[in-house]
Amino acid sequence: MQPRWGTTVMSSENESKEGISSIGELLETAKKCRRNIVEMVHRANAGHPGGSLSAIDILVALYKTRMNVDPYNPDDPERDRFIMSKGHASPAVYAILHEMGFLTAEDLTTYRVMGGVCQGHVDMKWTPGVDFSAGSLGMGLSFGLGTALAATLDGSPRTSYVMLGDGELQEGQVWEAAMAAVHHEVGNLKVFVDRNRIQNDDFCENQMRMFDVAAKWTGFGWAVHECDGHDMNAIVESIEWMDSITDRPAVVVAHTIKGKGVSFMEDNPSFHGAAPNDEQLLIAMEELE
Amino acid sequence: MTLVASRDGYGSALVKLASDPEIIVVEADLGKSTKSQNFRKLHPERTISLGIAEQNMMLVSAGLATSGYKPFASTFAIFTERAFEQVRNGIARPNIPVHICGSHGGIHTGTDGSSAQSIEDLAIYRSLPNMVVMHPSDFNSTEQLTIQLAKTNSPSYTRTARNKTPVIYDEDAASKLQIGKGAILVQGGDVAIIACGVMVSKALEAAELLSENGISATVVDMHTIKPLDRNLISSLSEQCGCFVTAEDHSVIGGLGGAVAEHLVENCPAPLERVGVSDHFGQSGDGDELLEEFSMGMSHIVAAAQRVINRK
Numbered sequence: 001m002q003p004r005w006g007t008t009v010m011s012s013e014n015e016s017k018e019g020i021s022s023i024g025e026l027l028e029t030a031k032k033c034r035r036n037i038v039e040m041v042h043r044a045n046a047g048h049p050g051g052s053l054s055a056i057d058i059l060v061a062l063y064k065t066r067m068n069v070d071p072y073n074p075d076d077p078e079r080d081r082f083i084m085s086k087g088h089a090s091p092a093v094y095a096i097l098h099e100m101g102f103l104t105a106e107d108l109t110t111y112r113v114m115g116g117v118c119q120g121h122v123d124m125k126w127t128p129g130v131d132f133s134a135g136s137l138g139m140g141l142s143f144g145l146g147t148a149l150a151a152t153l154d155g156s157p158r159t160s161y162v163m164l165g166d167g168e169l170q171e172g173q174v175w176e177a178a179m180a181a182v183h184h185e186v187g188n189l190k191v192f193v194d195r196n197r198i199q200n201d202d203f204c205e206n207q208m209r210m211f212d213v214a215a216k217w218t219g220f221g222w223a224v225h226e227c228d229g230h231d232m233n234a235i236v237e238s239i240e241w242m243d244s245i246t247d248r249p250a251v252v253v254a255h256t257i258k259g260k261g262v263s264f265m266e267d268n269p270s271f272h273g274a275a276p277n278d279e280q281l282l283i284a285m286e287e288l289e
Numbered sequence: 290m291t292l293v294a295s296r297d298g299y300g301s302a303l304v305k306l307a308s309d310p311e312i313i314v315v316e317a318d319l320g321k322s323t324k325s326q327n328f329r330k331l332h333p334e335r336t337i338s339l340g341i342a343e344q345n346m347m348l349v350s351a352g353l354a355t356s357g358y359k360p361f362a363s364t365f366a367i368f369t370e371r372a373f374e375q376v377r378n379g380i381a382r383p384n385i386p387v388h389i390c391g392s393h394g395g396i397h398t399g400t401d402g403s404s405a406q407s408i409e410d411l412a413i414y415r416s417l418p419n420m421v422v423m424h425p426s427d428f429n430s431t432e433q434l435t436i437q438l439a440k441t442n443s444p445s446y447t448r449t450a451r452n453k454t455p456v457i458y459d460e461d462a463a464s465k466l467q468i469g470k471g472a473i474l475v476q477g478g479d480v481a482i483i484a485c486g487v488m489v490s491k492a493l494e495a496a497e498l499l500s501e502n503g504i505s506a507t508v509v510d511m512h513t514i515k516p517l518d519r520n521l522i523s524s525l526s527e528q529c530g531c532f533v534t535a536e537d538h539s540v541i542g543g544l545g546g547a548v549a550e551h552l553v554e555n556c557p558a559p560l561e562r563v564g565v566s567d568h569f570g571q572s573g574d575g576d577e578l579l580e581e582f583s584m585g586m587s588h589i590v591a592a593a594q595r596v597i598n599r600k
C-alpha cells in the first residue's frame with residue numbers, strides 16, 4: 001500500500017542524523033523483536049502473537065528514532081510516554097524494551113510466569129519502562145490525554161504516544177477521549193491505530209464493520225495520516241509528520257497485517273490469542289532468519 | 290476424573306435452549322472465549338455481534354428483553370464490570386430479565402494476569418436489588434442452572450471459569466439442582482465448608498483429608514450467591530456450629546461476605562473465609578496461583594481446623 005502523503009524515501013545508505021538508526025538497522029531490530037515475540041508466546045504456550053507482530057515495526061521506529069526514554073532512569077518524570085492501550089500486545093512491548101536496555105533476555109523468559117517481570121498484559125507496576133497498566137481495551141487514549149495535559153500544565157516538551165487496536169476503536173471511551181483531546185487542543189498527544197482488520201473472534205468486517213477509520217478521526221477534528229505500518233520509511237516519516245503537528249492531536253492509521261512476518265499467522269484470526277506449537281515455532285524461526 | 294471448564298457448560302446450555310425462538314445471544318467479541326459461539330454457529334440469525342463494546346451490549350440486551358426476547362449476553366467477568374452502571378440503572382433497576390454471563394472469573398483464570406482476573410464481580414452484582422447471582426462449579430451444573438435461567442423473570446449474573454476443573458455432578462445429579470438452593474455434597478457434623486465455583490472441588494478434597502484426620506465436614510456447593518440459601522446456612526449453624534467459606538474471589542463482599550452477614554444477624558457461629566485477601570492477582574498457572582494466594586486445598590483444611598478450635 002502506498003502512503004497517501006510524502007514521497008521521500010530514506011534508504012539504508014542515507015544514514016541518519018546523529019544517533020538515529022538507519023532504516024536497515026531498524027529492520028534488523030524489528031526482525032530480532034519478531035523472533036523474541038514468537039519465542040515468548042511459544043514458551044508461555046499462551047499469549048497474543050498476531051497483534052504483537054502487526055505493531056512491532058511501529059514500536060521499533062518510535063523507540064529507536066523518537067522516544068526520549070532512559071533505561072537507567074525509567075521513571076524520569078521528563079520522559080516521553082508510550083501507552084500500549086491494546087495491552088495484550090505485551091510481547092511487542094517487552095521485545096522493544098529489551099532492545100532499548102530496559103529488560104534482559106532473562107526477563108523475557110518470565111512472560112506469563114508467576115512472579116515474572118513480564119506479565120500477561122503490560123503492567124506499569126511490574127515492568128520498568130511500561131507507562132500504563134492495560135488489558136482492558138479502550139482506556140489508553142484517556143490516560144494518554146491525561147499525561148499530555150499534565151505536560152502542557154508543566155510547560156514540558158514531553159510527548160505522549162498511544163497505540164490503539166482497530167477492534168479497540170469499538171469501545172465508546174476511545175471516542176470520548178478523542179473528542180476531549182480536540183476540545184483541549186492537545187498538540188502533544190500522538191496516536192497510532194494498528195489497522196490489522198482482525199479482532200478477537202474474527203475479522204472486524206464480521207464482528208463490527210469499521211468502514212473508513214481515518215474519516216472517523218477526521219470527523220472528530222484530529223490531524224490524520226495513513227501509512228503502510230510495515231514500511232519502515234513510511235513509519236519514520238509518519239512519526240516526523242506527527243511531531244510537526246502541534247496545534248491539535250495527531251493520529252496515524254497504520255495499515256498492517258496481523259501476524260506479519262510468520263506466514264501461517266499472517267491475516268489469520270486464530271493467531272490473535274494462540275501460541276505456536278513446537279513444529280510451528282521452527283517454521284516461524286526459519287522465516288525470521 | 291473428567292476435566293471440563295464450566296464456561297463450556299454455558300455454551301452447551303445455549304445450544305440446548307435454542308429450540309425456544311425467544312432465546313437470543315448477544316456478544317462483545319469474546320464468543321470464542323465465553324462459548325456463546327457454540328450457539329452462533331447453529332443460529333447466526335439469532336446472534337447479535339456488538340463488537341468490543343460492553344456498555345452498549347447491556348442496554349441493547351435490555352431493549353431486546355422488553356420486546357419479547359430472552360437475551361443471554363456474555364463477555365469476560367471483568368468486562369461486564371465496565372458496564373456496571375449500565376447494568377445497575379439499565380437492567381437491575383427496571384428489573385429487566387437480561388442474563389449476563391461473565392467468563393474467566395477469579396485468579397484461576399491464570400496467565401492473562403490481573404487485568405483479566407475478576408475478584409469482585411460477585412460482590413458488586415450481589416449489591417444490586419433484583420439480581421440473581423450465580424457461580425456454578427462444573428460443566429453440568431453450569432449447563433443445568435443456565436437452562437433454568439431462561440424461565441426466571443429476573444436479571445441475572447452468572448460467573449463461569451476459564452480453566453478445566455473436575456466434573457462434580459453427573460447429568461442426573463445436576464438435574465436436581467435449583468437456583469437459590471445450595472447443594473449438600475458431603476454430610477458431616479464438625480464443620481460446614483461452603484464453597485462456589487472452582488473452589489468446590491478443592492473443598493471436596495479438603496473434606497476427604499479432614500475425614501482421614503477424624504474430622505467430619507459438610508460440603509455445600511453454594512452455586513447461587515443471591516438469593517442466598519439462608520435456611521440451609523441456619524440449619525448448618527445448628528448442625529456444625531462453625532463455617533469455612535471458599536471462593537476464588539475477594540474475601541470482601543462475595544460468598545464469604547454473604548454468609549457472614551447472615552450468620553451475624555441470625556445464628557452467630559465462627560467463620561473463616563478462604564479467598565483472595567484484598568490484593569490483585571498476577572500472571573501464573575491457575576492452580577499455582579491458588580496455592581500462592583493461600584487458597585489451595587491445604588488452606589481449606591487449615592481454616593477448618595482453626596475454626597473448629599474457635600467453637
Ligand SMILES: Cc1ncc(C[n+]2csc(CCOP(=O)(O)OP(=O)(O)O)c2C)c(N)n1
Pocket residue numbers: 048050051052054086088089135136137138164165166167168169194196198199200258272317318319341368371
Ligand atoms: C474491554 C475489553 N473487552 C474485551 C477484551 C478482550 N479482548 C482482548 S484482545 C481483543 C481483540 C482486540 O482487537 P484489536 O483491538 O483489533 O487488537 P489487535 O488486532 O491489534 O490484536 C478482545 C476483544 C478486552 N481486553 N478488553
Ligand SMILES: [Mg+2]
Pocket residue numbers: 051165166167194195196197198199
Ligand atoms: Mg486488530
